Amino acid sequence: MPDLLSFMLVSIVVIVVPGPDTAVALRNTLFGGRAAGVSTALGIAAGQVVWALAASAGMVAVLVASEPLFLAVKYAGAAYLVWLGIQALREAFRPSPLAPGQGGPRQPPQRRITPSAACRQGLVSDLGNPKMAVFFSSLLPQFVPAGGETFSALLFLGLVFALMTFLWLALYAALVARLGDVLRLPGVRRTVEAVTGVLLVGLGLRIAAEQR
Template sequence: MLDGLVAFVVASLLVSMAPGPTTVVIMRQSARFGRSAGTAAVLGNETGWLLWSVTAALGLSALLQASRLAYDVMRIAGAVVLVCLGAKMVWQARRGTVLRSGGELPEGPRPSWWRSYRLGLLTNLANPKAAVFAVSFLPQFVPAGASVPAALLLLALASTLIDLAWYVAIVSLITRAKRYFQRPAIQRRLEYLSGTVLIGLALRLAAQAR
């Protein structure tokens, strides 16, 4: 039992550390708008992962694994969402190239906590691979003889907490370098980089089969 728990924690942490659209969004929100926005994006992402995990426990996400058409529809829809998010970031970076007198970038309105939360949630839900991963990853750690739905729900909650701890650490690390990231040129490059990476990940998602 203990060995299985250790294996689960290590595997969940390695999964959390793997870079993807979520990492890009959380780092971008933290660097541009600070700890509150970064934390909100993290909580939005964890809500999305928990939803995917719960659907896995209920057997609903197995439909995506069984149906090629359902998965392809979700995959293309998710890619479109990520492209839109990335394109918006690139556009904001291009608008920021017109400097004010004094060399400062024009400041847009700071996003609300809810807006950052929604961005994190949407980025996670736009990735159908999360659903397929949940339904293939979590069941490996269900103890023999345990109630499968109950065990999957507990594992989903545990993996969410591990993921949360990892991304909160990232937010804390980035916000400590707040002065560096607040430089106008750095913010503009960050917007370009974040948008470009999201678009690239979206195109990869659209091109890949399961």
Template sequence: MGVLRVSDLVELLPAIVALTLLSVSPGLDTLLTVRNAARGGVADGVVTSFGICSGLFVHAVLSALGISVLLMQSAVLFGALKMAGAAYLTWLGWGSLRQALRGRGQQAAADSVQAVTQQQVSFWRCGREGLLSNLLNPKTIIFYMAFLPQFIDPAGAVLPQALLLAAIHFVIAMSWQSLLALLTCRVRGWVRLPMLRRLCHGVTGLVMVALGVRLALAKI
């Protein structure tokens, strides 16, 4: 595409609209960002979002190079990717369920200690959780394989165009998820209440496990 012109931006408008709708649609990315923000604060949510959005560039490169086509054509490779994503999602859900069960019967003083401990989760862990949840999601591969060709000029260099679309998606998704992290922490005082926090972890864990099982059983 070279240097962006006004005409290029007009042509990209449908892509921007589609990427915006995709980003604001509730899903695993939203769930993971909100969970980590409630666990450790705005910074944890933003770092999680950064990890999630960084995976978009990997998907863009794979799509541009045609590797995703090979995965989609190989039942064994694609099935392995799907099961890996389902297992990781279920593992994240189980972690939230353990936090919900561990909080049962704790007193207010112990609860305060736990709140401090939860804030000590490393940024590396948050970013890693976000990145892996994105890379191990086969639906993201399918989306990029179906989406990118509609907005790429085959007469030009494919990889730079794919990376440009991924960059646009990165900015949109990162902005939205960071806003969610901020809003989550605005009501975090409620979530710190023992019963509500356990309920939050429990519901989040159940949804993640259900999504993992659904992904494992789905014929994508």
């Protein structure tokens, strides 16, 4: 029990610190509302379950030890974050649709992301984050009780981490969605989307450039 409590405390620190998953959840909540934000959290948690299974089976250790595989995951995940960031920046600078009677050509409305697409983006974002591989292969084993069954213990800790991540990001999405009326104001929306886009691009470039 002390090991589990210690693990949960460490996990809280890791989860609440903003990173790629938080940025993707924010972006999708802005584009698709609470449903898209919660679906993104579900996709991210599903990705962490995959990491937990891989870590329990020893596959993550192989990934971390293999430089080519690790770099492939790192660069693929970084490129995906940059792509999402560019999409957010495009939305930030997209002309707002004109209200009826204002004259001039009507611009296309802001695109909204569906819950299924948001879930898929959350899954791909988390699976493309090499820090998850390092986290699950290095931190989780430290909290496995001595003499315990390694596979089940690692899987249990991974599932706990995934559940905590989902609850946090779902709450985060709900809080952002409650500010929907304010965030939908053209000036505020553009600013938030621009900031989110810059963050995603910056996170992608940082992941691509940083060492292990």
